Amino acid sequence: MELWQKTEDELGALGLPPPFWAFAWAGGQALARYILDHPDITRGKTVLDFASGSGLVAIAAMMAGATHCRAVDIDPFALEAGRLNATLNDVAVDFENDDITAGPAPEADVVFCGDVFYDKHMADGIIAFIDRILIRGTPVFIGDPGRSYLPKDRLEHIATYSVPVVGALEDAEVKKSSVYRFLPLR
DSSP: OOHHHHHHHHHHHTTOOOOGGGSOOHHHHHHHHHHHHOGGGTTTSEEEEETOTTSHHHHHHHHTTOSEEEEEESOHHHHHHHHHHHHHTTOOOEEEEOOOTTSOOOOOSEEEEESOOSSHHHHHHHHHHHHHHHHTTOOEEEEESOOTTOOGGGEEEEEEEEEEOOTTTSSSSEEEEEEEEEOOOO
C-alpha cells in the first residue's frame, strides 16, 4: 500500500483532511524555481504566498531576499509543516491559518498562488480575490501544471519547468509546470 493512501486512510478515520501539504506540488515547485532564478521579483519586497501548503514558495521568496513573507493556508497541518520547513531552511516566515479570499485585498508587493485551480467553485472565488489584488496594482504570479480550471485567457506565460512529482498522485513521475502572470480584466 502506498504511504500516501495509508496516511489518507488513517487521517480520514480521524475525520482529518488528506495531507496535501506532505509534498511539493508541481505549481509550487515551478514558482519556487522561478523565484530563485529571478530573485529581483522578491528582493526587498513584501510577499504573500497564498495557499502556501508546506511553505515552499514562501521559503524561496525569503531565500531570494524578500523582506517579509506572509504564508496563508486553510489547513493548520500544512502551516505546521511550513513552519518546520522554514526553520530547517533558516528563514523567517509568518504563517497564518485563514481563508482570506472573501476579505479585502491583502497588503503585499507581490502575490504567489500555486496549484489553486483544481476545483471550479474554488477557482471562481480565487479569481475574484485575485481581481481585488490586481486593482491595487499588485502583481500576481500563478504556478500550475495545467489543471482543469486554470483561467488561461487571463494569464501571461512566463516560464515552464519539468518538476518531479509523486507518481501515485499525479499521472507521471515528472510533470511540466508553468509560471504565469495573472492579467487584469480588460
